Amino acid sequence: MATFRKLQVVTQSNEFVTATKINVFPLIEPKDDELRIRVVYTGINMTDVNVCAGRYFADDEPPYDIGFESLGIIDAIGSKITENKYKIGQPVLVFDAERYDSFSEYLYKKVQCITPVPELKPEYLVALGxxxxxxxxxxxxxxxxxxxxxxxxxxxxxxxxxxxxxxxxxxxxxxxxxxxxxxxxxxxxxxxxxxxxxxxxxxxxxxxxxxxxxxxxxxxxxxxxxxxxxxxxxxxxxxxxxxxxxxxxxxxxxxxxxxxxxxxxxxxxxxxxxxxxxFEYSELFDQYLTQLIDMISNGTIKVKVDLGHTSMEGKFVQLESIARAEEYLQNGKNIGKVIVQLVE
Ligand SMILES: NC(=O)c1ccc[n+]([C@@H]2O[C@H](COP(=O)([O-])OP(=O)(O)OC[C@H]3O[C@@H](n4cnc5c(N)ncnc54)[C@H](OP(=O)(O)O)[C@@H]3O)[C@@H](O)[C@H]2O)c1
CATH class of the missing domain: 3.40.50.720 (NAD(P)-binding Rossmann-like Domain)
Structure with a gap:
């Protein structure tokens, strides 16, 4: 059976590396009203350690998912989704205000959480959080x-x-x-x-x-x-x-x-x-996201992405390097947005 991996919080702690573990799940087909996304880039945020420490939702009981934002490609489409903009291979941003689960090789999401972007460039991920x-x-x-x-x-x-x-x-x-x-x-x-x-x-x-x-x-x-x-x-x-x-x-x-x-x-x-x-202002997301994607695309906003090339152990690649990327951000080593590439 095909499988995929995701990082989960298994023990609540301020230390990312202590709190998290990679778990394996079956790679199933999406439901009728879902898209399956293959995640290529995921964004690292200062507040991820607060999720690890259980400071986000009162009912967080390990194991639970973690990660706020990702950029990937549509990999499978539920039968009820017919809009032309959702095609296999289309690069999309994924941002789900109700479920923080983006440190995952695959995601299953309703279209409300999905925004198509012109190219699979990590710079677009900066538009999200x-x-x-x-x-x-x-x-x-x-x-x-x-x-x-x-x-x-x-x-x-x-x-x-x-x-x-x-x-x-x-x-x-x-x-x-x-x-x-x-x-x-x-x-x-x-x-x-x-x-x-x-x-x-x-x-x-x-x-x-x-x-x-x-x-x-x-x-x-x-x-x-x-x-x-x-x-x-x-x-x-x-x-x-x-x-x-x-x-x-x-x-x-x-x-x-x-x-x-x-x-x-x-x-x-x-x-x-x-x-x-x-997350108090989700009604404004579409309006601002459209503008941000345009401004990143035409260079009005210059974006620097930090994939960890200059870090001690080199570029942040795959789920295994997320803990290292978190440490790098926590130590203020970054210039621009810290991003991990899950698929090369
Ligand atoms: N309210 C919200 O909805 C919301 C949403 C997203 C982010 N945020 C907040 O925005 C802030 C920035 O988050 P980010 O993920 O974009 O991080 P970031 O700004 O990329 O990285 C943090 C930067 O803070 C500086 N810094 C100063 N004192 C530091 C210290 N004691 N430890 C570590 N870094 C220190 C460092 O820059 P220098 O070396 O230049 O000082 C470091 O590069 C965080 O506080 C985050 O929680 C809030």
């Missing part, structure tokens, strides 16, 4: 507009590189933070107006000196001291988009941040702190 978060998040939580000064934290990362370019697309002046000279170079290439290497210079000092009236929109993904310090640089009427808590995922998940007198500071400056969770 990273692209949708950056664009919808900046518009909704950042209320970004022309002339704003927008600061993007971790701007050379998967989500950050799209946030920086979306802010530029909306007519903003963009400040991007990062940690290495190679990442600085990348940020200049994608049009970031002011690149700050926080390892070389004190971020707070540079911001106070260059932007004494504060920043209109802050895209904050690190949490902890980063959120606390940046809050003090928010301009009057400024919006801080609280997008992630990278600093603490490997430990307690989203750690509490204490900001002294935060209510008085918000009130007096008409400032806002806006949380954002992508």
């Amino acid at each position: 990273s692209g949708l978060t950056a664009t919808i998040g900046l518009d909704i939580a950042g209320r970004v507009k022309k002339g704003d000064k927008v600061l993007v934290v971790a701007a050379a990362g998967g989500t950050g590189m799209i946030a920086a370019q979306w802010a530029k697309h909306r007519g903003a002046y963009v400040i991007g933070t990062t940690s290495t000279e190679e990442k600085e170079k990348f940020l200049k290439e994608i049009g970031v107006d002011c690149v700050i290497n926080y390892k070389k210079n004190s971020l707070t000092n540079v911001l106070s000196e260059k932007f004494p009236n504060g920043i209109d929109v802050i895209w904050e993904t690190i949490g902890n001291e980063s959120l606390k310090n940046l809050f003090e640089h928010l301009a009057n009427r400024g919006r801080m988009a609280v997008i992630g808590s990278t600093y603490s995922y490997k430990n307690e998940g989203i750690a509490e941040v204490q900001i002294e007198n935060w209510n008085a500071k918000l009130l007096r400056g008409s400032k806002s702190l806006n949380g954002f969770a992508l």
